[in-house]
Amino acid sequence: MAEAESVVKVSRKERIQQIIFEADTPSGKFFDIALLLAILTSILTVSLESVDSIDKAYHTELRLIEWAITILFTLEYLLRLYSTKKSQQYATSFFGIVDLIAIIPTYLSLIVPGAQSLLIVRALRLLRMFRVLKLSRYIGEGEVLFEALLQSKTRIIIFLFTVTILGFISGAMMYLLEGPANGFTSIPQSVYWSLTTITGTGYGDAVPLTPLGKLLAVVIMVLGYSLIIVPTGIVSSELMKLGEVDTRACSSCSREGHDRNAKHCKHCGEALRIN
Numbered sequence: 001m002a003e004a005e006s007v008v009k010v011s012r013k014e015r016i017q018q019i020i021f022e023a024d025t026p027s028g029k030f031f032d033i034a035l036l037l038a039i040l041t042s043i044l045t046v047s048l049e050s051v052d053s054i055d056k057a058y059h060t061e062l063r064l065i066e067w068a069i070t071i072l073f074t075l076e077y078l079l080r081l082y083s084t085k086k087s088q089q090y091a092t093s094f095f096g097i098v099d100l101i102a103i104i105p106t107y108l109s110l111i112v113p114g115a116q117s118l119l120i121v122r123a124l125r126l127l128r129m130f131r132v133l134k135l136s137r138y139i140g141e142g143e144v145l146f147e148a149l150l151q152s153k154t155r156i157i158i159f160l161f162t163v164t165i166l167g168f169i170s171g172a173m174m175y176l177l178e179g180p181a182n183g184f185t186s187i188p189q190s191v192y193w194s195l196t197t198i199t200g201t202g203y204g205d206a207v208p209l210t211p212l213g214k215l216l217a218v219v220i221m222v223l224g225y226s227l228i229i230v231p232t233g234i235v236s237s238e239l240m241k242l243g244e245v246d247t248r249a250c251s252s253c254s255r256e257g258h259d260r261n262a263k264h265c266k267h268c269g270e271a272l273r274i275n
Contacts, residue, residue: 021249198224
């Protein structure tokens, strides 16, 4: 009898885990869509509360909506802790912390004077959309893109370092050519102008007036357009090396991003659910 109850409890946990953490089942997709709507409603409520005229007219209604969403998120957070085998690992993960921060301000507003100002922290709930947006058939693309960025981070850092050096060199040259009389009052100011020009921003608060200054500006502009494609090429090359991932979440560590044909979690070794 005890074993039967244990099996029921385990299967219930696994069922909840599949619904909450995964998105490749009908119930999981329905849960993610409902969660997405709740997040969007919460963000809309936070935005409306910041408008004095709307808040004065509908303060009670907005607070009721906020409490309903907070209770919903609290239940979801508790279910995530209950359904995962390593609840502490989930609680200390990035999304676990975001989930907790999303519900704390509302409860603090009841017991801590002045905590009402912390309610703006609820805007962090928008981060939870990164978890929910995986429900589409392009779910694996986000994981692949993130992995590609990690794999190419060294080359991207070197690229940014190179752009910074070019910005300093061209900024110093522009300071020598134009000088304070034409708005380039210091080397830092000139480097600022150079970097905004390289990146294509160009605020226009400083403009070269001398022929050599204009020539250097043209070179910097052309160089900037040439450099834009470099990070794209770096990340694209890494994307081509990576395979597809699926939406299955490990029942032990709740991590995702496994290969389509994977049978075990690549993070902890737990057996994965077979589709």
